Amino acid sequence: MPHTVESTPTPGPVPGSPATEHLGIVVRGVTRSFGHVRALDGVDLDARPGRVTALIGPNGSGKTTLLLVLAGLLTPDAGRVSVGGHDPVADGAATRALTGWMPDAFGTWDSLTAREVLETYAAAYRLPRELARSRAAELLETVHLAEYADRPASVLSRGQKQRLGLARALVHSPKVLLLDEPASGLDPRSRVDLRELLRGLAAQGATVLVSSHVLSELDELIDDAVFLSRGRTVTPQGLTGSMPARRTWRVRALSHGSLTRWLSSTGAMWRPDDDAPPPGAPDDVPGGVLLEVDGDAGAAQLVRDAVGAGVPITSLAPVGGELEQAYLTLDEERR
Numbered sequence: 659m660p661h662t663v664e665s666t667p668t669p670g671p672v673p674g675s676p677a678t679e680h681l682g683i684v685v686r687g688v689t690r691s692f693g694h695v696r697a698l699d700g701v702d703l704d705a706r707p708g709r710v711t712a713l714i715g716p717n718g719s720g721k722t723t724l725l726l727v728l729a730g731l732l733t734p735d736a737g738r739v740s741v742g743g744h745d746p747v748a749d750g751a752a753t754r755a756l757t758g759w760m761p762d763a764f765g766t767w768d769s770l771t772a773r774e775v776l777e778t779y780a781a782a783y784r785l786p787r788e789l790a791r792s793r794a795a796e797l798l799e800t801v802h803l804a805e806y807a808d809r810p811a812s813v814l815s816r817g818q819k820q821r822l823g824l825a826r827a828l829v830h831s832p833k834v835l836l837l838d839e840p841a842s843g844l845d846p847r848s849r850v851d852l853r854e855l856l857r858g859l860a861a862q863g864a865t866v867l868v869s870s871h872v873l874s875e876l877d878e879l880i881d882d883a884v885f886l887s888r889g890r891t892v893t894p895q896g897l898t899g900s901m902p903a904r905r906t907w908r909v910r911a912l913s914h915g916s917l918t919r920w921l922s923s924t925g926a927m928w929r930p931d932d933d934a935p936p937p938g939a940p941d942d943v944p945g946g947v948l949l950e951v952d953g954d955a956g957a958a959q960l961v962r963d964a965v966g967a968g969v970p971i972t973s974l975a976p977v978g979g980e981l982e983q984a985y986l987t988l989d990e991e992r993r
């Protein structure tokens with residue numbers, strides 16, 4: 659799905675006016691420090707209703723800290739936040755009533771069954787008992803845990819706990835969803851289910867903010883992307899409006915030896931890909947390399963030259979999606 663990058667957040671309202679440009683999530687100039695570590699250093703972000711927005715950044719860039727602020731679980735030092743039209747600090751109860759929060763690790767009372775976990779949360783959100791029961795049953799079906807409904811949560815696998823955590827976040831039909839690494843630990847089928855579920859919720863008007871490192875999954879899921887680096891909103895290289903011309907491509911050939919010899923003879927800087935044969939392998943085994951190529955025209959020229967030189971090329975494709983390429987430009991900012 660084509661997505662846009664929140665590179666230059668829409669300007670904030672004039673000083674003194676409420677931070678409610680829309681009823682999704684609005685963050686303006688938020689800072690939060692832990693001792694001398696400035697976890698958030700002036701973050702701006704918009705996540706709009708009816709859209710799935712990704713929060714992307716290296717380890718330690720401040721994603722979880724920002725989600726905790728949005729969930730009303732951490733007070734910012736400075737800046738303005740609006741979630742569904744409410745300030746999570748000044749108006750915590752109202753914010754929590756319309757917000758579903760899924761932390762990156764599912765913490766629960768292990769002695770409760772999966773059904774009891776959901777019914778307990780539903781009661782905490784003041785759902786009437788009958789509605790709580792039917793909502794819990796419906797959500798257990800949605801996340802494919804119906805057969806575990808009456809088993810203690812302690813027996814669930816990591817991925818199953820993630821799915822129960824998702825169901826728990828949805829129990830009060832929130833208008834805003836904050837999900838910290840929701841795909842972590844999920845098998846491929848469950849990831850597809852998650853994607854369809856979140857797209858369905860956005861289609862019904864929910865604001866969905868997802869932090870994730872699984873960038874290949876995000877390409878299919880999200881409408882917008884916000885990148886964090888060292889506590890700041892940033893625009894990675896390559897997402898300044900158009901894709902960078904020069905990017906990494908994977909080339910494979912029937913004979914790894916003839917491919918690498920030819921590339922080296924042309925002066926191209928290549929490196930083995932993950933499936934490359936080990937050093938000393940026979941010359942004619944298949945294999946691939948990674949190299950930087952100047953756009954589609956450069957790729958077309960590479961194929962022509964390789965075929966002209968008799969190199970048996972079997973495939974040529976850019977590595978990763980647009981998000982992955984952009985993310986890699988942030989990698990040196992990891993902390």
Ligand SMILES: Nc1ncnc2c1ncn2[C@@H]1O[C@H](COP(=O)(O)OP(=O)(O)OP(=O)(O)O)[C@@H](O)[C@H]1O
Nearest residue numbers: 692695697715716717718719720721722723724993
């Ligand atoms: N409770 C805390 N006490 C001290 N430092 C903290 C605390 N929580 C976060 N930090 C620091 O703040 C920075 C941002 O952490 P945060 O957990 O928000 O990053 P993240 O982007 O979610 O990382 P990851 O991708 O690894 O989950 C890090 O340098 C971290 O060490």
